[in-house]
Amino acid sequence: MLGSSKMAIPKIAYVFDEDVDIWDDNQVKWAMAFRFDPIRDTVIIPSMNTMTVDPMIAKGDPPATISKIGFDCTIPWGDQWVQSDFQRSAPFELGDPPTCVSPMSEDKIAQEMESLLHSAPRSWKELLQHFNGQDYRDVYRAFGRLRPKLGRVMQPPYYPYAFSSSGDFIGETTPAQPTRSDRLHHAS
Numbered sequence: 001m002l003g004s005s006k007m008a009i010p011k012i013a014y015v016f017d018e019d020v021d022i023w024d025d026n027q028v029k030w031a032m033a034f035r036f037d038p039i040r041d042t043v044i045i046p047s048m049n050t051m052t053v054d055p056m057i058a059k060g061d062p063p064a065t066i067s068k069i070g071f072d073c074t075i076p077w078g079d080q081w082v083q084s085d086f087q088r089s090a091p092f093e094l095g096d097p098p099t100c101v102s103p104m105s106e107d108k109i110a111q112e113m114e115s116l117l118h119s120a121p122r123s124w125k126e127l128l129q130h131f132n133g134q135d136y137r138d139v140y141r142a143f144g145r146l147r148p149k150l151g152r153v154m155q156p157p158y159y160p161y162a163f164s165s166s167g168d169f170i171g172e173t174t175p176a177q178p179t180r181s182d183r184l185h186h187a188s
Contacts, residue, residue, distance in 0.1 A: 011050065013070040020073070031073040035086055041072035085157075092125055097133025104134055110142035117146070121153045121160035 016022055020031045050057070050066040057066060075086040104112070109131060116122055116130060124143075131139045151164025154171030164170050 011068050015072050015074055017074045035075055036071060036073045043070040094128060094132045101133030106138040106142050109134060109138055110145050113142055114146060117163060121162035123158040123160045
C-alpha cells in the first residue's frame, strides 16, 4: 500500500497469506470471506498520486490525487484469535443415504425439523445427517422457513440452532465494541 502511495497505480491492494494461491479466484474469495473483517482490515489512504486522466478526480480535487484502499486478508495476530481456526476446512461427506429413505415433502421436512430442534439444539451438520437422502433444496427451504425463529446457542465450535424468542444468540455473549465508522454500533 505504501509503495503504491507514490505510484499512479494501483488504487486497490489486497494482501494474502502464502497459503492462498492469488491466481485461484476461489481461494481469493475464500480468504476474503473468512480472513477479512472490514472494520479491522481495511486501510484507506487519502490524497495519493494517480494518473491525471483518472475520471474519478473531481474538478475541485488537487490534480492527480485520489484515495487508495487496502484489504488485509491475512490471518490476524493476537490472543483474540486461534490460528488453527483459519485453516481451510474440508466439506463433510454425508455418505450414501440409507436405503430405506422415502421422499418427504418440504412441509413434512419442516415439521420434523421443528420437532428435532424443539427436542435439542442441532448444528447444520446434524440436520443434514438426519435428512440424508432427502432433496437438499427441500431441506434448505424447510430450514429457511424456520430460521427467523431460531437463534444460535453459544456452544463452540458449531453454535447449534435452537428456537429463541430473545434474539440471534442464546447464552452468554460479549457485546460488540462500538466503532467510530458504524452508526448502528456507534458510541453516543
